[in-house]
Amino acid sequence: MPHLDPYFKQVDSLQDTFIERLREAVAIPSISSEDERRPDVVKMGEWLASQIEALGGTVEKRALGKQPGREHLDLPPCLLGRYGDDPKKPSILVYGHYDVQPAQKSDGWATDPFTLSVDEKGRMFGRGSTDDKGPVLGWLNAIEAHQKAGVDFPVNLIMCFEGMEENGSEGLDDLIAEEAKKHFKDAEVVCISDNYWLGTEKPCLTYGVRGCNYYAIEVSGPGQDLHSGVYGGVTHEPMTDLVRIMNSFVDPDGKILIEGIDELVAPLTDEEAKLYPPIAFTMQDLHESLGSSVSIHDTKEEALQHKMRYPSLSLHGIEGAFYTPGAKTVIPAKVTGKFSIRTVPNMEIDAVTHLVEKHVAAEWEKLHSKNTMKFNIVHCGKWWVEDPNHPNYTAAAKAVERVFGVKPDMTREGGSIPVTLTFQEQLGKNVLLLPMGSSTDAAHSINEKLDKRNYIEGTKLLGAYLHYVAGELRRS
Amino acid sequence: MPHLDPYFKQVDSLQDTFIERLREAVAIPSISSEDERRPDVVKMGEWLASQIEALGGTVEKRALGKQPGREHLDLPPCLLGRYGDDPKKPSILVYGHYDVQPAQKSDGWATDPFTLSVDEKGRMFGRGSTDDKGPVLGWLNAIEAHQKAGVDFPVNLIMCFEGMEENGSEGLDDLIAEEAKKHFKDAEVVCISDNYWLGTEKPCLTYGVRGCNYYAIEVSGPGQDLHSGVYGGVTHEPMTDLVRIMNSFVDPDGKILIEGIDELVAPLTDEEAKLYPPIAFTMQDLHESLGSSVSIHDTKEEALQHKMRYPSLSLHGIEGAFYTPGAKTVIPAKVTGKFSIRTVPNMEIDAVTHLVEKHVAAEWEKLHSKNTMKFNIVHCGKWWVEDPNHPNYTAAAKAVERVFGVKPDMTREGGSIPVTLTFQEQLGKNVLLLPMGSSTDAAHSINEKLDKRNYIEGTKLLGAYLHYVAGELRRS
Ligand SMILES: [Zn+2]
Ligand SMILES: [Zn+2]
Ligand SMILES: [Zn+2]
Ligand SMILES: [Zn+2]
Numbered sequence: 001m002p003h004l005d006p007y008f009k010q011v012d013s014l015q016d017t018f019i020e021r022l023r024e025a026v027a028i029p030s031i032s033s034e035d036e037r038r039p040d041v042v043k044m045g046e047w048l049a050s051q052i053e054a055l056g057g058t059v060e061k062r063a064l065g066k067q068p069g070r071e072h073l074d075l076p077p078c079l080l081g082r083y084g085d086d087p088k089k090p091s092i093l094v095y096g097h098y099d100v101q102p103a104q105k106s107d108g109w110a111t112d113p114f115t116l117s118v119d120e121k122g123r124m125f126g127r128g129s130t131d132d133k134g135p136v137l138g139w140l141n142a143i144e145a146h147q148k149a150g151v152d153f154p155v156n157l158i159m160c161f162e163g164m165e166e167n168g169s170e171g172l173d174d175l176i177a178e179e180a181k182k183h184f185k186d187a188e189v190v191c192i193s194d195n196y197w198l199g200t201e202k203p204c205l206t207y208g209v210r211g212c213n214y215y216a217i218e219v220s221g222p223g224q225d226l227h228s229g230v231y232g233g234v235t236h237e238p239m240t241d242l243v244r245i246m247n248s249f250v251d252p253d254g255k256i257l258i259e260g261i262d263e264l265v266a267p268l269t270d271e272e273a274k275l276y277p278p279i280a281f282t283m284q285d286l287h288e289s290l291g292s293s294v295s296i297h298d299t300k301e302e303a304l305q306h307k308m309r310y311p312s313l314s315l316h317g318i319e320g321a322f323y324t325p326g327a328k329t330v331i332p333a334k335v336t337g338k339f340s341i342r343t344v345p346n347m348e349i350d351a352v353t354h355l356v357e358k359h360v361a362a363e364w365e366k367l368h369s370k371n372t373m374k375f376n377i378v379h380c381g382k383w384w385v386e387d388p389n390h391p392n393y394t395a396a397a398k399a400v401e402r403v404f405g406v407k408p409d410m411t412r413e414g415g416s417i418p419v420t421l422t423f424q425e426q427l428g429k430n431v432l433l434l435p436m437g438s439s440t441d442a443a444h445s446i447n448e449k450l451d452k453r454n455y456i457e458g459t460k461l462l463g464a465y466l467h468y469v470a471g472e473l474r475r476s
Numbered sequence: 477m478p479h480l481d482p483y484f485k486q487v488d489s490l491q492d493t494f495i496e497r498l499r500e501a502v503a504i505p506s507i508s509s510e511d512e513r514r515p516d517v518v519k520m521g522e523w524l525a526s527q528i529e530a531l532g533g534t535v536e537k538r539a540l541g542k543q544p545g546r547e548h549l550d551l552p553p554c555l556l557g558r559y560g561d562d563p564k565k566p567s568i569l570v571y572g573h574y575d576v577q578p579a580q581k582s583d584g585w586a587t588d589p590f591t592l593s594v595d596e597k598g599r600m601f602g603r604g605s606t607d608d609k610g611p612v613l614g615w616l617n618a619i620e621a622h623q624k625a626g627v628d629f630p631v632n633l634i635m636c637f638e639g640m641e642e643n644g645s646e647g648l649d650d651l652i653a654e655e656a657k658k659h660f661k662d663a664e665v666v667c668i669s670d671n672y673w674l675g676t677e678k679p680c681l682t683y684g685v686r687g688c689n690y691y692a693i694e695v696s697g698p699g700q701d702l703h704s705g706v707y708g709g710v711t712h713e714p715m716t717d718l719v720r721i722m723n724s725f726v727d728p729d730g731k732i733l734i735e736g737i738d739e740l741v742a743p744l745t746d747e748e749a750k751l752y753p754p755i756a757f758t759m760q761d762l763h764e765s766l767g768s769s770v771s772i773h774d775t776k777e778e779a780l781q782h783k784m785r786y787p788s789l790s791l792h793g794i795e796g797a798f799y800t801p802g803a804k805t806v807i808p809a810k811v812t813g814k815f816s817i818r819t820v821p822n823m824e825i826d827a828v829t830h831l832v833e834k835h836v837a838a839e840w841e842k843l844h845s846k847n848t849m850k851f852n853i854v855h856c857g858k859w860w861v862e863d864p865n866h867p868n869y870t871a872a873a874k875a876v877e878r879v880f881g882v883k884p885d886m887t888r889e890g891g892s893i894p895v896t897l898t899f900q901e902q903l904g905k906n907v908l909l910l911p912m913g914s915s916t917d918a919a920h921s922i923n924e925k926l927d928k929r930n931y932i933e934g935t936k937l938l939g940a941y942l943h944y945v946a947g948e949l950r951r952s
Pocket of ligand 4: 607919920
């Protein structure tokens with residue numbers, strides 16, 4: 001068991017320093033999706049680089065060129081950092097992002113979004129506090145506390161901090177491919193702290209995310225929108241046809257009705273089934289987050305499995321039809337139905353698309369409509385899953401138990417985090433998601449916050465994880 | 477056979493005067509739906525009243541009070557006019573409107589919408605030219621031509637010209653009810669010139685319009701919109717349920733699937749069936765107006781019957797779902813599906829609503845969804861139909877044959893014209909729709925026009941109709 005108490009103590013004594021560090025970071029409105037904030041994103045990258053350098057690390061601020069489609073904008077630099085270069089220590093790659101979602105006080109924030117505001121419950125409100133400035137600074141805090149505590153830093157830390165995560169991670173995939181055998185070549189495992197606990201009390205380790213295949217079906221017929229009084233009953237109506245197709249995909253209990261999809265899903269093994277009961281999650285938690293009790297399933301295990309390891313199909317909406325309040329007697333001439341399938345192992349993107357396309361064609365055939373139908377693939381992103389028994393995970397689990405006194409929940413995310421897959425595929429290394437924030441942090445919403453406990457104990461956790469992973473890697 | 481040639485000749489010699497009259501009318505932008513144009517609507521009413529008075533008629537400009545819901549606006553006056561007061565002549569009530577749809581050059585008009593522009597083909601472009609200033613002035617032109625030709629005007633003309641038709645005819649129903657036994661009491665029949673021929677060559681008489689029952693189905697569940705990655709497969713989705721309900725209403729061939737609806741429809745009699753074959757209408761005309769060949773039926777008779785005398789059901793759209801271009805992975809929390817049924821004899825409003833509501837409840841039951849469904853009636857307007865063998869119609873048919881040398885098409889409109897029903901119900905008199913414009917006039921669109929031929933021959937028609945209806949009423 002690593003000797004960590006001096007480090008933990010040092011983290012506690014430095015907590016005001018760490019909060020000041022977060023306050024400085026939050027004060028820079030590094031919104032990557034707003035043109036006029038681009039200089040602030042760059043400023044944030046520079047501030048972060050200087051923080052790393054002040055701790056004795058090295059940083060390359062890698063330019064990524066112009067923003068595709070918005071060529072008047074330079075992409076913010078990706079920080080390729082390193083702390084430590086000891087060949088006897090393992091190298092660990094950590095990823096995070098220093099850009100944030102948009103925020104304005106007038107959106108409904110109780111406090112100024114770019115002024116860190118700590119309340120009496122220790123909630124630290126501010127844009128980027130939990131997503132993802134707090135976790136990124138957690139790595140720096142860990143370095144500083146090791147130094148001040150005189151504890152040897154257990155690994156060589158390779159850092160990859162990007163400034164475009166909230167705006168499509170433009171340029172990142174190419175950079176990772178390019179650096180896989182250069183800056184990242186020594187990395188034995190990858191750790192990303194950019195998601196959230198399932199609840200508020202118990203940390204989790206995340207070993208998978210679902211993929212997403214997004215499709216659109218366009219049905220057109222009349223040359224222009226028609227008046228339903230004049231043409232209702234006379235013309236084939238695109239809406240009638242589209243609704244028929246959309247109706248064929250999924251039943252009200254969420255069962256996907258597209259033939260062959262179920263067969264692609266990896267069966268639930270006994271071993272995996274055992275991961276769900278211990279998870280700190282109740283049906284009441286689910287109903288609270290849904291804002292209502294419209295859950296399909298009655299047990300937490302079923303609900304968790306359907307969120308994490310089974311596919312789902314959602315109908316998002318229809319473009320081209322009447323959508324405002326009130327009444328309009330229109331026959332829309334062209335309507336496009338949008339839907340997507342959340343994919344899980346072993347559903348390959350193309351295999352799923354093939355089944356969906358075949359299903360749509362068969363359903364369309366049944367209609368005998370004179371309208372025209374087009375099936376379009378909007379975007380597809382693959383699922384990612386890791387072996388949760390890998391040393392990267394067993395190390396993190398030990399670190400959680402050491403810092404929080406509990407075994408972590410082993411979770412998968414329902415929504416996608418594309419960078420996990422890129423690191424897995426390009427580096428061929430195990431990737432771990434080790435979140436710092438909790439389910440109530442409201443990333444992407446108004447009043448985003450990070451609890452002081454999560455920030456400080458989370459800093460301890462990141463440091464402890466590095467010790468344990470060094471140990472596990474040495475053993476394996 | 478009435479002695480009409482001097483009248484017809486006079487109309488021909490006065491055609492420049494009549495076009496000038498229309499030019500003056502079009503120049504007043506009497507847009508009833510735009511607050512800042514309200515003074516122009518009033519000005520238009522005053523101009524029209526002065527025209528009637530100059531011809532020797534009398535007019536009361538009846539104030540209708542404040543506009544409901546927009547109490548800072550006075551409703552424009554309804555003109556209650558009269559020309560002639562001879563107890564030996566029958567009294568005929570004519571209705572029209574002097575307000576117009578919005579129009580701006582920048583909408584795509586080729587010419588200024590409020591400057592009557594006559595091209596080399598005799599097309600007179602301008603907002604209100606065909607809807608409904610041209611037809612309204614037709615009645616005045618007929619009076620003037622009778623006077624100048626020295627032909628005795630055959631009827632007492634009771635006029636009802638409103639200024640809010642394009643904005644819901646606010647105040648009109650109450651006025652008609654109030655004046656049924658006063659200003660309108662002597663009216664033996666009603667004639668309205670405010671619709672269009674089926675094509676461009678052959679006039680029509682319109683003896684019916686379909687009604688419209690408009691409904692909305694609201695399905696709600698989650699407390700707020702959800703991310704489909706995080707909650708897909710876990711929650712009942714309102715879109716899934718709504719699409720299922722909407723899918724149950726109508727098949728791709730337009731057949732209404734709601735039990736009991738078909739039984740409400742008056743059977744097609746042999747006599748009525750004979751009305752369709754002579755109608756000047758081809759499948760090619762239909763395909764041209766649809767802008768494509770997506771007609772459900774293959775023969776013109778079927779198409780006409782489904783447009784005029786059978787019900788139809790259209791799905792208009794969904795409120796609350798994702799509707800813009802692009803991809804959004806949302807599970808909408810509350811969605812409202814809008815649909816309407818065009819009704820025909822003998823479908824009573826409440827009987828239809830009862831069947832629809834029963835159907836929706838039964839379909840909902842099948843879903844076993846935890847979501848909540850609300851069925852809402854948005855608005856309902858009844859169909860209207862007249863006996864086309866009434867003297868009002870036989871007179872009009874003779875007038876058409878006299879002026880145009882052809883028997884008119886006997887048509888019903890697919891869309892509703894609520895005022896027909898109000899006159900029929902409040903006065904208990906036969907109502908005739910006798911259009912002046914043609915199918916290509918683009919009422920409510922850019923480049924609205926009235927052909928010179930339709931205006932001048934239409935003026936002859938309106939005058940001739942008055943002679944024939946006086947004769948038919950005397951006989952009956
Ligand atoms: Zn984010
Ligand atoms: Zn993030
Ligand atoms: Zn009109
Ligand atoms: Zn109109």
